[in-house]
Amino acid sequence: MSAELDALTVVNQLRDLAADPLNRRAIVEDQGCLPGLILFFDHPNPQVVYSALLAVRYLAECRANREKLKGELGMMLSLQNVMQKNTSPGETKLLASEIYEILQSAGKEEAEQAEAAAASCRRKAHFFLGSNNKRAKTVVLHIDGLDDSTRRSLCEEALLKIRGVISFTFQMAVKRCVVRIRSDLKAEALGTAINSTKVMTAQQVLKTEDGGELVVPFQEDAAVLVEENTDIPDYLPEDESPSNEQDKAVTRVGSVTDGMGWLSTAANFLSRSFYW
Numbered sequence: 001m002s003a004e005l006d007a008l009t010v011v012n013q014l015r016d017l018a019a020d021p022l023n024r025r026a027i028v029e030d031q032g033c034l035p036g037l038i039l040f041f042d043h044p045n046p047q048v049v050y051s052a053l054l055a056v057r058y059l060a061e062c063r064a065n066r067e068k069l070k071g072e073l074g075m076m077l078s079l080q081n082v083m084q085k086n087t088s089p090g091e092t093k094l095l096a097s098e099i100y101e102i103l104q105s106a107g108k109e110e111a112e113q114a115e116a117a118a119a120s121c122r123r124k125a126h127f128f129l130g131s132n133n134k135r136a137k138t139v140v141l142h143i144d145g146l147d148d149s150t151r152r153s154l155c156e157e158a159l160l161k162i163r164g165v166i167s168f169t170f171q172m173a174v175k176r177c178v179v180r181i182r183s184d185l186k187a188e189a190l191g192t193a194i195n196s197t198k199v200m201t202a203q204q205v206l207k208t209e210d211g212g213e214l215v216v217p218f219q220e221d222a223a224v225l226v227e228e229n230t231d232i233p234d235y236l237p238e239d240e241s242p243s244n245e246q247d248k249a250v251t252r253v254g255s256v257t258d259g260m261g262w263l264s265t266a267a268n269f270l271s272r273s274f275y276w
Contacts, residue, residue, distance in 0.1 A: 011040050011051045018058035019169060027055075028065045034072045041078040041096075046089060049082065053095045054167055060099055066106035076103065091166050094182065098136060098166070136166055139179045139187045142215050145200035146175040155200060158193040165190075176205065191218035 014033060017023045027033050040052035056075075059065050069075060082088050082096040145151055152170060155177065159165050164185035170177050179190055187204055194202040195218075206214045 007040065007043060007048050008045060008051070011037070011048050011055065015051045015055040015058070018055040021062065024059050024062050024065060028059055028068050034069070034075075038072065038074045038078050041082050046092065049088070050092050050095070053082070053092065053099065057095060057099055057167060060102050063106075066103055070103040070106045076100065079103075091164070091182075094135060095166050098180075135183055136180055137183050139181060139190060140205040141177045141179065141190060141194070142203045142205050143175050143177055143194060143200050144203070146170070146172065146177070151197075151200060154197045155194060158197055159190065162189055162193055188218055 014027065014037065018027055037052045037056055040048050043049055043052070056069065060069055079096045079100040083093050083100065085093075088096070143155065146155060152172065155170075156168075159168055159177075159179065162181075162185070164182040166180040166182065168177055168179040181187075181190070191202040191204070194200050201217075203215050203217045206216055208214050
């Protein structure tokens, strides 16, 4: 990795590292990463702000991290600033609001619930929490044709064009994508966008009353008009990620040392950035 890292490269790498549950505790405990992410909330580049928020959203999926995140100097105030800033895109404000609500409730649950949630976090690491937020909902898609990084990139491009998509994460091994969307956006819009790639088709995964799953295809005549998103910045291309394995996060078992080495490099960059 080049020594001349720019802010966008660093924040996207941190976002990718935070997507892996194995890295989340290390990122939160690192003395440089959290202060740097908070600084990025006020960065003039909206791409940097959104990726920094998404990284913190990943970190907040694990309950064990929430008290530390909430108590980090400037975290809650900076989230409020993003929510109130007139120049913040709508989805950026919504993501900041969701993080704020999650952290605000940290520590209020009983110890037994926290322990159970920590175990659930490990089992459901790629699912976004905060389903109690009435302004957002989670949709799980099974995508036929989601076979490699090229198809994943096509899927990302299709989803990023939809106004109302907040964030998403992939489970390549089972050909699924978990999408956080605004409550007023229909799930059919996601299916329409993915089906428009002509090489992939999407079905919705629903939970049954007995805890099982039901895969329901979108009706062919249910295609809806997709309102394109012009506010939210694109993610960095996948080839700028330090890993080319599409069904794995940046750091896996056996390579944690490499991930921590990168964290050290990022922390050094962030420390220098404190004096912008």
